[in-house]
Amino acid sequence: MSRLIVVSNRVPAPDRPPQGGLAVAVRAALQERGGVWMGWSGQSSGEADPGPLKLFEEGQITYALSDLSERDLSEYYNGLANSVLWPLCHYRIDLTDYSRRDAEGYFRVNRLFAGRLAPLIREGDLIWIHDYHLIPLAAELRKLGITNRIGFFMHIPWPAPDVFLTLRWARHCCVR
Numbered sequence: 001m002s003r004l005i006v007v008s009n010r011v012p013a014p015d016r017p018p019q020g021g022l023a024v025a026v027r028a029a030l031q032e033r034g035g036v037w038m039g040w041s042g043q044s045s046g047e048a049d050p051g052p053l054k055l056f057e058e059g060q061i062t063y064a065l066s067d068l069s070e071r072d073l074s075e076y077y078n079g080l081a082n083s084v085l086w087p088l089c090h091y092r093i094d095l096t097d098y099s100r101r102d103a104e105g106y107f108r109v110n111r112l113f114a115g116r117l118a119p120l121i122r123e124g125d126l127i128w129i130h131d132y133h134l135i136p137l138a139a140e141l142r143k144l145g146i147t148n149r150i151g152f153f154m155h156i157p158w159p160a161p162d163v164f165l166t167l168r169w170a171r172h173c174c175v176r
Contacts, residue, residue: 002124004035005148007117009077009133011039011065014058022130022155027061034060035125038117041065044073053116066116068109075105077133084167085132089156093166107136114140121146131155 006026012018018027030037038053045051045067056063068077079102087095114137121127121141127150129137138150158164 001033002126003122004030004033005117005121005125005127006030006035006037006130007113007127007134007137008037008039008130009081010042011037011063013042013065014056014061014063026130030061031059036062036064036117036120038064038113038120039066040077041067043067045069047071050112062120064116064120066113072105072109072112075102076109079103080106081133085135086156088163088167089132089154089159091159091163093163096166098167110134110136111140113137114144114146117141118144118146121148124148127151128153 006029008026012023012027018024026037041054047070050067050069050072054063054065054067056065079099083095083097083102087093113134118141125148127138127141127146127148129150129152131154135152138152141150
């Protein structure tokens with residue numbers, strides 16, 4: 001059986017119980033099947049480079065945790081993900097606060113995650129990407145030559161196409 005590779009914005013520390021139904025279900029699936037859970041550690045590296053990926057083993061699960069710099073958190077997480085995509089997915093275009101800098105940070109962090117994840121992927125692994133924080137991650141993995149099956153899951157509503165296409169980069173990144 002192939003391993004499951006789950007990528008989510010935030011990954012609970014291996015020594016702490018997961019909070020919320022989705023995290024509990026992801027951990028259970030990984031415990032049963034074996035695999036990797038990769039994402040943000042919840043920690044900031046300050047102004048410095050995020051440093052190396054932190055790997056932890058617990059049973060059949062490898063946790064691959066990445067810190068993010070304050071710039072990453074500002075542009076990727078608080079910026080485009082939560083100041084543009086979250087309101088957009090909830091039909092609150094009036095709350096969106098788009099900036100080119102935040103969009104660049106969002107794509108930069110998705111490239112960072114792809115580059116950190118790629119060496120951990122084995123032939124036959126199934127990759128399962130979660131949520132609006134990581135929309136471009138599959139495309140970034142493909143650019144790195146990853147040919148594994150990739151699934152994507154949104155746990156919030158996806159907006160109608162005319163609402164989503166109000167984003168300047170939507171056609172470039174997601175419409176083929």
